[in-house]
Amino acid sequence: MTGAFPLIRLLDKGAVVFLVLLGAFAIAIPVLNLLVPSSSALHVSTYLVALFGKYLCYALLALSIDLIWGYAGILSLGHGAFFALGGYAMGMYLMRQIGTRGVYANPILPDFMVFLNWPELPVYWYGFDYFAYAALMVLLVPGALAFVFGWFAFRSRVTGVYLSIITQALTYALLLGFFRNNFGFGGNNGLTDFKDILGFNVQAETTRNALLVTSCIALAFGFLICRAIVTSKFGKVLVAIRDAESRTRFLGYRVEAYKLFVFTLSACMAGVAGALYVPQVGIINPSEFAPGNSIEAVIWVAVGGRGTLTGAVLGAFVVNYAKTYFTSGILAPYWLFMLGGLFIGTTLLMPRGIIGTYNHWRANRSEKKVAAAPVASPSAAE
Amino acid sequence: MTDIPLEKQTTSALLYLDGISVSFDGFKALNELSFVVEPGEMRAIIGPNGAGKTTMMDVITGKTRPDSGDVYFQEGAYDLSKLDETQIALLGIGRKFQKPTVFEMHTVEDNLLLALENDRDVAATLLWRSSLPQEKRIDEVLDTIRLKGVRSRVAGSLSHGQKQWLEIGMLLAQEPKLLLVDEPVAGMTDVETMQTAELLKEINQSKTVVVVEHDMAFVRELGVKVTCLHEGAVLAEGSIDQVSQNERVVEVYLGR
Numbered sequence: 208m209t210g211a212f213p214l215i216r217l218l219d220k221g222a223v224v225f226l227v228l229l230g231a232f233a234i235a236i237p238v239l240n241l242l243v244p245s246s247s248a249l250h251v252s253t254y255l256v257a258l259f260g261k262y263l264c265y266a267l268l269a270l271s272i273d274l275i276w277g278y279a280g281i282l283s284l285g286h287g288a289f290f291a292l293g294g295y296a297m298g299m300y301l302m303r304q305i306g307t308r309g310v311y312a313n314p315i316l317p318d319f320m321v322f323l324n325w326p327e328l329p330v331y332w333y334g335f336d337y338f339a340y341a342a343l344m345v346l347l348v349p350g351a352l353a354f355v356f357g358w359f360a361f362r363s364r365v366t367g368v369y370l371s372i373i374t375q376a377l378t379y380a381l382l383l384g385f386f387r388n389n390f391g392f393g394g395n396n397g398l399t400d401f402k403d404i405l406g407f408n409v410q411a412e413t414t415r416n417a418l419l420v421t422s423c424i425a426l427a428f429g430f431l432i433c434r435a436i437v438t439s440k441f442g443k444v445l446v447a448i449r450d451a452e453s454r455t456r457f458l459g460y461r462v463e464a465y466k467l468f469v470f471t472l473s474a475c476m477a478g479v480a481g482a483l484y485v486p487q488v489g490i491i492n493p494s495e496f497a498p499g500n501s502i503e504a505v506i507w508v509a510v511g512g513r514g515t516l517t518g519a520v521l522g523a524f525v526v527n528y529a530k531t532y533f534t535s536g537i538l539a540p541y542w543l544f545m546l547g548g549l550f551i552g553t554t555l556l557m558p559r560g561i562i563g564t565y566n567h568w569r570a571n572r573s574e575k576k577v578a579a580a581p582v583a584s585p586s587a588a589e
Numbered sequence: 590m591t592d593i594p595l596e597k598q599t600t601s602a603l604l605y606l607d608g609i610s611v612s613f614d615g616f617k618a619l620n621e622l623s624f625v626v627e628p629g630e631m632r633a634i635i636g637p638n639g640a641g642k643t644t645m646m647d648v649i650t651g652k653t654r655p656d657s658g659d660v661y662f663q664e665g666a667y668d669l670s671k672l673d674e675t676q677i678a679l680l681g682i683g684r685k686f687q688k689p690t691v692f693e694m695h696t697v698e699d700n701l702l703l704a705l706e707n708d709r710d711v712a713a714t715l716l717w718r719s720s721l722p723q724e725k726r727i728d729e730v731l732d733t734i735r736l737k738g739v740r741s742r743v744a745g746s747l748s749h750g751q752k753q754w755l756e757i758g759m760l761l762a763q764e765p766k767l768l769l770v771d772e773p774v775a776g777m778t779d780v781e782t783m784q785t786a787e788l789l790k791e792i793n794q795s796k797t798v799v800v801v802e803h804d805m806a807f808v809r810e811l812g813v814k815v816t817c818l819h820e821g822a823v824l825a826e827g828s829i830d831q832v833s834q835n836e837r838v839v840e841v842y843l844g845r
Contacts, residue, residue, distance in 0.1 A: 436715070439714065439715055439716075439717060440702070440703075440714040440715075440717035441711065441714040441715040441717070443695060443699055443702070443703055443714075444703060444714055446692065446694055446695065447692045447695065447703055450692050450693055450694055451690050451691075451692055451693075453652075453674075453690075454686070454690045454691075454692070455703075456674045456675055456678070457650060457674055457678050457683075457684050458678060458703060458704055458709075458759070458763065459675055459678035459679045459709050459763070460675065460709050461675050461709070461710065461711075462675075464710065464711050465711060468711050
């Protein structure tokens with residue numbers, strides 16, 4: 208009984224629907240790509256597989272933002288930084304896998320280092336030829352940065368718009384740093400021309416499908432972790448902090464410890480999203496640190512519905528699909544206006560986002576049903 | 590916590606304030622304020638606007654640091670001026686704010702659950718499971734604050750008076766040694782005011798309570814020792830009749 212209870216709490220109806228849909232997606236896309244002949248109308252092109260894989264990574268990033276913004280009220284406008292750092296860690300692994308197949312055929316140094324006349328591999332590139340080490344760094348580097356940043360920010364009780372501004376500054380500072388050649392990450396070209404991942408060709412159809420499935424699994428895991436957190440008592444404390452921070456403090460909770468934990472966890476999730484993103488798009492460069500990217504990710508969450516988790520995923524898919532659709536047509540020059548309009552429209556007309564509005568509508572409907580059923584007069588209650 | 594001189598522990602008071610001064614940009618909010626609250630006592634604090642009532646609460650709960658003076662808790666065992674809000678809350682001082690602040694998005698039950706005396710660190714809340722004694726305690730508190738019928742309603746949908754009670758209930762669930770209650774009946778109907786007085790008297794049977802209030806009828810109903818503050822210092826102290834007959838009190842408080 209007590210063992211079953213947390214599981215029921217974890218998987219409410221919305222969560223089950225979400226996981227089933229995600230599972231169906233993870234099976235259907237590879238089947239339609241690999242097994243259905245390309246002459247068939249049902250065939251999904253490899254281009255679409257890569258595109259959906261990219262969306263899944265964005266969805267995981269959105270999920271990580273929803274966890275801190277939707278539940279703890281921490282509006283990070285620099286979450287793209289953690290995404291990009293995870294991406295760079297994966298990119299460094301992929302660079303080391305190129306080996307002698309680079310333009311300069313140097314077995315150790317990536318092409319850009321040869322080009323810059325670097326005599327040897329910088330120390331911080333050591334170990335990235337091992338996948339396990341790189342995977343660890345994918346979690347550790349964003350996590351450590353978030354921990355240090357959060358430790359200072361939350362202890363000093365930086366909240367609200369001030370916190371948002373310094374997160375912007377954080378990602379902007381990293382953008383400037385990674386642009387520099389002597390930083391050792393390929394300057395403004397970033398890392399690209401990847402060949403293999405774990406011995407498989409990154410361009411191959413099967414690898415692309417495997418990456419898509421892996422992204423689905425990562426998203427499902429991320430979702431379950433978030434669900435476990437927001438349905439626990441810890442999650443209730445987070446919402447309490449979001450709605451009345453000083454009250455929570457006067458109840459005896461260490462608000463900064465709660466924020467630090469969830470912020471660091473969220474950064475690790477963003478790092479994983481970035482790491483899965485890089486092999487699927489084939490490049491990582493400093494533009495991923497651009498403040499605009501982080502703001503866009505916040506828009507996905509707002510459109511889908513903050514504080515709903517599933518909304519973040521839906522928002523990432525809807526907005527990015529719209530972006531792909533509109534930026535490839537004649538409306539391309541107007542995309543940024545549409546994005547801005549979407550954000551303003553959501554804020555003004557649908558502040559709860561898609562899923563939030565739906566939940567609210569359903570809650571209202573069931574409340575009306577309850578109110579209509581009993582005979583008790585409502586006027587007596589007040 | 591350990592650097593408090595031993596002689597301070599000679600006080601028998603639960604709460605001991607001596608010569609507290611706080612100034613904001615030259616304005617003296619508290620001016621050499623001193624008073625003590627004995628264990629098990631209920632004390633009403635009155636005073637006109639700007640008398641320093643809320644600042645005093647802020648000093649006790651660690652929100653504001655005093656410029657000078659001593660604040661001791663539990664027979665001088667703890668120097669509150671050196672602790673922060675969380676540490677003070679964990680020592681057993683619960684505070685109800687002037688404006689009712691409950692967690693609006695949580696249900697009444699969850700509000701109490703969050704307040705319930707429990708391990709409050711991150712790992713403990715992540716792994717928390719509900720237990721029978723805790724549920725029983727929530728039921729008891731719901732009975733005390735008369736909100737059993739609305740336990741699963743979202744706190745934001747409660748009436749003003751119900752929110753005030755819920756906040757008092759949250760204080761109770763914290764199992765504090767000392768309750769600081771700031772204007773509990775502001776905005777309440779007469780009936781609710783009297784019910785609140787009953788509630789506080791009930792709570793006082795097991796806990797020490799300090800109530801800040803403007804409403805004279807309410808203070809009279811409580812029937813406890815009254816301290817009148819004025820310009821950051823104690824002006825008069827005694828029973829409500831004694832204090833309200835004091836000429837200076839009448840002058841500053843009931844209108845000059």
